[in-house]
Structure formats: structure tokens, C-alpha cells
Amino acid sequence: MELQTLSKKRIQRIILTDLDGSLLDHETYSYGHAKDLLLMLEKIGIPVIPVTSKTYSEVVKLKKELNNKHPFITENGGGIYIPKSYFKQIELNWKIKNDYFFISDSHSRDFLVEAIQSHAHEFLAEFKTFHAINDIEGIGSIANVTGLCLEDAQLASEREFSEVVIWLSTEKRKKMFADCLQKHGLLVQQGGRFLNITGQSTKGRAVQKLIEIYCAQPNIDSCDSLAIGDSHNDISMLEIADQALIIKPLKRKPLKINRKAKVSISQEIGPRGWVSGVTDWLQNFN
Secondary structure (H helix, E strand, C coil): CCEEEECCEEEEEEEEECCECCCECCCCCCCHHHHHHHHHHHHHCCCEEEECCCCHHHHHHHHHHHCCCCCEEEHHHCEEEEECCCCCCCCCCCEEECCEEEECCCCCHHHHHHHHHHHCHHHHHHEEEHHHHHHHCCHHHHHHHHCCCHHHHHHHCCCCCCEEEEECCCHHHHHHHHHHHHCCCCEEEECCCCEEEECCCCHHHHHHHHHHHHHCCCCCCEEEEEEEECCHHHHHHHHHCCEEEEEECCCCCCCCCCCCCCEEEEEEEHHHHHHHHHHHHHHCCC
């Protein structure tokens, strides 16, 4: 991990990034354009931390491809995972899953599926859940709606702390649907293509907790974090990080967030915008 000495302070830089539509191409899921920069960031010790609506299984597969050995956040903040030997001087009294410590403050997927069916019955003809599609039509239908291969569609269906909804009706009815579930303690967040239903966990809450752990290291005085995202479910982390990079979306206007300072918007979409924005961020320290 990179330590920068500035006025005798030890600063840890961190990149917290959305995946689909940001680091990964929205259509092809490729990170090819960012590969060289990712290698350079790893070499100079700046961790790139996936913060995504994807599942544990999906992220673990991607991390192996990238040779990324850093923590990650899944299912819109539903789960935080830290490699067991990552923070050697910090004791984590968390649960263990395979090679990771993990913590979650979200409801289980089973709870969420049941809650959606119970509280949103008036909207049942206006949406489909991944859970129902998989049960009724099979994993092939998940592959068709996501553009994933069958293997990756199976990984995407292995949700623990969230449910994915394909909305079939109007924007007005979607807002009514979200308000209905909100009244019952659930959060409806718009991703790049689908709605994500969780408890009250968000990317921002999970990012805040992870940054606090980085900053608690005895050899670190402070952290400098860059959050990167392109969709509404990224807003909470874009507003919490020290700096925000909004990736220009493919088919809509860029996000609007509340903060005004230390915000940039990429001129290009997907990984190309990711590379140019991160490069600019790095140059500010030279």
C-alpha cells in the first residue's frame, strides 16, 4: 500500500470503484482499456476496491482475473469482505467466509424476496425478480436479460443480501413501487439497468466503514479516497469519499449529486472515462 509523506503525514490513497458502466464496459463487461492503469496502480500501492451491486461469487472471479488482492464491497453495500491477512495490525471480530473476513448489516435475500411479494402485491404485474425468473424460467433467462454467459449468470444469481428487479412499467409507477417498499424499511436503488432491493445498506455506508478501517492502521495518519460511479446507487459513496469521479453514462445524462467541491465528470464512457479520470486524479499529487 502506498504511503505518501506530506508535511510528515502518512497518507493512504484509496480508489473505490463501481464496476458495470465504470471500470467495466456497460455492454461487454470488459476492463481491457483500464488494464495497464490497473497494473500501475497495483505497482505503486494504491488499492482499487470494487464497490458493486454484483455478488460475492462474481467479484471473486473478477478479482482473480485482475490479480486484485484488496477488500471489496458487494450487493450495494450489503457485504464487506477483507482478505484475512490484509490488515495485519488490526483485529477484526467479523464472520469468516472462505479466505475473507466479512460483515453485513443487510437483510437476507430470502427475507427481501418475501417482503417484496408481501408489500408490493399491487405491482406484481409490473416487474420480475431474478429470483422468480430463475425459479420459473431457469438460469438461461437471467443470461438473456443480462447479456452474461450461463456461467456468469449463475454467479449473478447467487445473491445473499439483495434482490434484483427488472422494471416493466412506467417511471411514475416505479417511484410508487419504491415508495411502497421504503415504507416497509426496504431501499430501492437504481443501478445501470436494473433495480436493486436491499435493507438500509448502501454503498456509502459500507465505504465509510472500510475507509475508517484503512485509517485505523497504526502507520497511517489519514486517507485520501476517490469514489467512481455512474448510476444512482453510486451516489452515496460519491458523496462520502474525499473526491468523486462521475463516469459519463452511455445513454443518459451524467449523475447529479449534492456535493459541489472535488467532483469531476468524465468526457468518455466506461473504462475510457475511468482511465482518464483516475489519471487526472493521480496527476494532482505530482
